[in-house]
Amino acid sequence: MISSSSSQVIKVGIAQMDVVKIPNTIRTSGLGSCVGVVLYDETKKIAGLVHIMLPESSLGRTETINVAKFADSGIQALIAMLKLEGVQPFRLKAKIAGGAQMFKFTSDKDTMRIGPRNVEAVKRELKKNGIPIVAEDTGGNSGRTIEFNPATCMLSIRTVNQGVSEI
Amino acid sequence: MNHSQKITSMHLDVLKEIGNIGAAHAATALSDLLGKKIDMRVPKVEMVTFNDMMELAGGAEKVVVGIFLRIEGDVEGSMFFILPIQQANRFIQHLINDKNFDFSSNPIPELGLSAMQEMGNILSGSYLSALSDFTRLKIYPTVPGLSVDMFGAIISIGLIEISEVSDNVIVINTSIFEEGFDNSKEVRGHFFLLPDPESFESIFKALGVS
Numbered sequence: 087m088i089s090s091s092s093s094q095v096i097k098v099g100i101a102q103m104d105v106v107k108i109p110n111t112i113r114t115s116g117l118g119s120c121v122g123v124v125l126y127d128e129t130k131k132i133a134g135l136v137h138i139m140l141p142e143s144s145l146g147r148t149e150t151i152n153v154a155k156f157a158d159s160g161i162q163a164l165i166a167m168l169k170l171e172g173v174q175p176f177r178l179k180a181k182i183a184g185g186a187q188m189f190k191f192t193s194d195k196d197t198m199r200i201g202p203r204n205v206e207a208v209k210r211e212l213k214k215n216g217i218p219i220v221a222e223d224t225g226g227n228s229g230r231t232i233e234f235n236p237a238t239c240m241l242s243i244r245t246v247n248q249g250v251s252e253i
Numbered sequence: 254m255n256h257s258q259k260i261t262s263m264h265l266d267v268l269k270e271i272g273n274i275g276a277a278h279a280a281t282a283l284s285d286l287l288g289k290k291i292d293m294r295v296p297k298v299e300m301v302t303f304n305d306m307m308e309l310a311g312g313a314e315k316v317v318v319g320i321f322l323r324i325e326g327d328v329e330g331s332m333f334f335i336l337p338i339q340q341a342n343r344f345i346q347h348l349i350n351d352k353n354f355d356f357s358s359n360p361i362p363e364l365g366l367s368a369m370q371e372m373g374n375i376l377s378g379s380y381l382s383a384l385s386d387f388t389r390l391k392i393y394p395t396v397p398g399l400s401v402d403m404f405g406a407i408i409s410i411g412l413i414e415i416s417e418v419s420d421n422v423i424v425i426n427t428s429i430f431e432e433g434f435d436n437s438k439e440v441r442g443h444f445f446l447l448p449d450p451e452s453f454e455s456i457f458k459a460l461g462v463s
Contacts, residue, residue, distance in 0.1 A: 099304035100313070100409060101420070116313030116405020119413065139303075139409065139416050147418045155416060188410055189321050189398030200413050229406025231314050246316050246402050247359050 095233065096135075098122075101155040103136035103164050105171055106236055113233040117184035119201035121157070121208050121224070124181045124234045124241055125164055125217065127173045133236040134168050136160040140200070141207030157207035165215060178217045181241040181253060182208055183232045185224040201225065221253035260423070260453075265298050267460050268425050271384055272296030276427035276444050278383035279334075279376040283429070286375060287347055290432040297426045303412055306422055310335050310443055313405025317341075318356055320373030321410060322397040324381060327390035327455050330448035331411035334376055335404065340431070340441045345369055356401050366399065373397040380444060388459040411447045418450045 093109035100120060106112035108131040114122050117137070126133035136154050140146075143156040153159040165175055185205035205224045212219060221241065223230070228245040235242075244250045276293050284291045307313040318341035320334040336344070338356050345365045346354050354365045377397055385392040400407050415422050425446040448456065457463040 100307070100405070100412075101303055101416070116307065116403040116409070118402075118406030118409045120409055139413065145417050152420050155420075186406065188400050188402065188406055200410070227400075229403035231403065 098135050098137050100137050101139050101152055103134060103154040103160060103167065105132060105134040105164075105167055106234070107132050107171075108237045111233050111235045113231070115231045117230045117232065118186055118188045119184070119204060121182055121184040121201075121204045122230075122232045123157075123161060123164070123208055123212075124232075125161075125168060125178045126181070126234070126236055126239055127168070127177045128179065128239055129177065130171075130173055131236045132168065132171050132173055133234050133239075134164045135234060136164045138204060138208065141203045157204060158211050161208065161211040161215065175215065175217075178215075179239075180212050180217050180219045181221045181234070182212075182219060183223045183230050183241065183243050183253075186226050186228055186230070188227060188229065190227070223251075223253055260300070263462050264453075264457060267457060267462050268298040268423070269296050271387065271456070272298065272425040272427045272444070272446065274387050275380035275384045275425075275446065276429065279380040279444060280429050282375050282379040283372070286372065287344060289347070291429055292432055294428040294430075298423065299426065300421050300423050302421055303409075303416070306408060306412065306424065307405050309424070309426060309445070310404045310408070311337070313403060315404045316357075316402065317404045317407065318369060319400050319402070319404070319407035320369070320377065320397045321400070321407065322373075322377055323395045324392050325395070326393040327459075328384075328388070328392055328448060328452045329414075330446060330452055331414070332377055332380070332394070332447070333408060333411060333445040334373055334442065335407070335445065336442040338401070341369065343431070344372065348372070361401060370397065370399050373399060376444075380446075388456060390455060390459050408445070411445070414449050415447065422447055423453070 096112040098114040143159040153163040185201040430441040
């Protein structure tokens with residue numbers, strides 16, 4: 087995955103976000119119902135990744151919110167972060183992965199459908215911002231670890247059963 | 254509820270006692286089921302960030318066998334029983350008398366999966382009935398679900414409810430280990446009880462520390 091020995095892997099935790107430039111790559115581990123959203127600029131070779139847990143920041147019931155936790159505020163904040171790096175928003179494209187349903191349950195709790203709801207919210211927010219989704223690997227019932235390389239604009243996805251694939 | 258500020262050391266002791274009683278019953282049930290001696294560690298009650306939570310069982314990417322259920326009733330929350338693949342293999346091989354059974358195989362043989370599911374039923378049942386007896390609160394567990402996957406992907410479902418009100422989680426963590434297994438006392442499995450934020454008050458009230 088990584089060619090240059092001087093390159094680093096930027097790690098993004100749950101409900102966190104960060105940006106990356108070549109020759110580095112950016113990675114988040116163990117996505118279940120969470121969604122990893124990568125926004126990237128092909129010409130500038132800059133990308134950002136946000137690991138979102140919940141669809142809407144209106145679900146937050148705290149005084150100060152961690153914007154990276156929610157699809158709507160997380161994508162907004164990531165766009166703003168990329169702007170600071172000199173990226174023009176209209177150049178941004180997206181690749182997304184995650185939103186699995188790890189356990190099958192018959193429960194009336196909305197929590198159990200959180201994966202699909204997260205994916206829907208991400209798509210809605212990207213559409214609102216006019217950012218096209220170039221590739222996605224969403225749904226299913228497997229956990230995913232993803233790593234994006236801004237040099238190739240490829241997102242590699244590892245699952246326990248299917249090994250590594252690239253989109 | 255601003256649950257980070259109202260928790261005192263007395264509250265922590267109560268939560269530890271819940272972990273203690275629940276896991277002691279579950280460890281006994283597991284010992285009976287397997288005919289092996291299962292010991293447990295003194296429970297830890299910790300308030301951790303979501304990312305620190307990932308480190309409690311070897312990291313977000315570590316592949317584990319996970320049993321998950323929701324609890325409903327007077328107390329609501331999520332409960333997990335997490336085993337490393339190797340330990341889950343040993344238990345299930347013993348239980349179904351098949352030395353070749355392996356959770357790493359694809360697909361995983363049905364018999365072993367049902368045995369694991371049943372083990373999850375028994376362990377969570379004994380943990381929660383002990384908890385219910387101790388607190389005299391009504392607790393209804395859902396049927397446990399089983400997943401063999403990355404720990405981060407499994408545990409995050411238990412963080413969803415909490416993440417609406419906090420960026421930290423209070424986790425009642427009890428570790429178990431199998432005595433005599435390669436002479437080490439390395440931790441072999443975890444029970445994680447994650448009460449929903451609104452449920453702490455019910456627990457404390459029931460035990461007279463509100």
